Amino acid sequence: MTADHVLRALRAVSAERAEDALLSVRGLTVRFRLRGGREVAAVTDADFDLAAGECLALVGESGCGKSVLASALLGLLPGNAETSGSALLDGTDLLAADEKTLARTVRGRRIGLVPQSPAAHLTPVRTVRAHLEETVRALTGTRRGERRAAAEAAAERAAFPAGHLDRHPHELSGGLAQRAATALALIGDAPLLLADEPTTGLDRALVDRTADELRRHADRGKALLLITHDLAAARRVADRVAVMYAGRMVELAPADRFFGAPGPRHPYARGLLDALPEREFTPIPGFPPELSDLPEGCAFAPRCARATEACAQRPAFRAGVACHHPHGAPGAVRA
Numbered sequence: 345m346t347a348d349h350v351l352r353a354l355r356a357v358s359a360e361r362a363e364d365a366l367l368s369v370r371g372l373t374v375r376f377r378l379r380g381g382r383e384v385a386a387v388t389d390a391d392f393d394l395a396a397g398e399c400l401a402l403v404g405e406s407g408c409g410k411s412v413l414a415s416a417l418l419g420l421l422p423g424n425a426e427t428s429g430s431a432l433l434d435g436t437d438l439l440a441a442d443e444k445t446l447a448r449t450v451r452g453r454r455i456g457l458v459p460q461s462p463a464a465h466l467t468p469v470r471t472v473r474a475h476l477e478e479t480v481r482a483l484t485g486t487r488r489g490e491r492r493a494a495a496e497a498a499a500e501r502a503a504f505p506a507g508h509l510d511r512h513p514h515e516l517s518g519g520l521a522q523r524a525a526t527a528l529a530l531i532g533d534a535p536l537l538l539a540d541e542p543t544t545g546l547d548r549a550l551v552d553r554t555a556d557e558l559r560r561h562a563d564r565g566k567a568l569l570l571i572t573h574d575l576a577a578a579r580r581v582a583d584r585v586a587v588m589y590a591g592r593m594v595e596l597a598p599a600d601r602f603f604g605a606p607g608p609r610h611p612y613a614r615g616l617l618d619a620l621p622e623r624e625f626t627p628i629p630g631f632p633p634e635l636s637d638l639p640e641g642c643a644f645a646p647r648c649a650r651a652t653e654a655c656a657q658r659p660a661f662r663a664g665v666a667c668h669h670p671h672g673a674p675g676a677v678r679a
């Protein structure tokens with residue numbers, strides 16, 4: 345174990361104590377109402393804390409509710425969404441705050457966002473440089489004469505090449521738009537950063553560089569929620585890992601235990617790791633359920649080799665896992 349690992353393990357332990365939390369989410373639930381009275385259970389009963397200086401990676405298959413969870417924290421859900429639960433950020437309940445408070449004091453200032461589709465968040469008629477300088481002006485109060493240098497420094501942090509700063513959004517590749525979005529999100533130095541797939545479209549070297557920059561942000565005492573499909577990136581920077589399946593958190597574990605020995609406890613989380621090319625390269629059979637038509641019991645049971653009759657009941661989330669027969673628990677929890 346290196347000193348770095350020891351530090352991270354300590355941080356993971358301290359984050360489990362709610363009083364140290366910068367962000368404290370309880371029972372976060374999001375429903376989308378559809379025409380005809382149907383509803384999509386996008387996020388159900390999410391509970392987690394995030395401490396200053398800590399990075400929590402949120403992983404899970406496409407459509408499991410990761411981005412909806414992040415949007416809920418920022419008050420950015422569409423009109424057909426209904427949200428319940430609480431999300432305390434340093435005393436403010438983000439789910440109860442009005443739009444004015446969120447717009448003036450939260451977005452960009454207390455919570456930075458690297459959005460999942462960065463190109464859609466850039467203004468078409470303005471160059472990357474103009475976006476960066478405007479954000480520097482709005483969030484840091486840097487004087488006019490110093491904004492150009494500050495914008496260039498922000499680009500550099502996110503590995504955005506200086507030679508492309510005068511491009512417009514439509515002239516950017518996906519990877520460049522991604523780096524522009526990361527540069528913009530880092531400018532405000534917000535206490536909480538939500539990074540939704542910040543490494544999409546980047547090659548391995550740039551993934552590592554971006555992940556390391558985000559880690560540095562956490563190491564300067566900021567909290568980082570890293571939403572990612574890239575388990576290698578999660579392993580590189582996360583202190584803890586949260587796994588979502590069909591809108592629910594099914595496992596929350598220290599990263600060293602999750603990626604090392606003894607490994608994940610939830611069969612789904614184990615399946616995610618086993619699907620990696622560098623591991624067994626065996627995909628999880630089947631598909632996730634429709635969020636508008638979830639089963640009564642464990643949503644993963646139809647795909648789970650360990651499922652029994654007990655799984656017709658939904659498992660409670662206990663000791664970091666929601667499963668009737670988790671790995672690493674001899675004589676597993678009885679139903």
Ligand SMILES: Nc1ncnc2c1ncn2[C@@H]1O[C@H](COP(=O)(O)OP(=O)(O)OP(=O)(O)O)[C@@H](O)[C@H]1O
Binds near residue numbers: 407
């Ligand atoms: N406005 C909406 N109305 C209805 N359903 C929606 C709406 N927005 C999202 N959803 C649904 O909510 C679920 C969760 O979506 P979300 O974008 O959070 O998934 P994700 O885990 O971020 O996936 P990905 O990894 O592909 O980004 C999906 O089933 C999606 O179809």
Ligand code: NI
Binds near residue numbers: 410
């Ligand atoms: Ni998403």
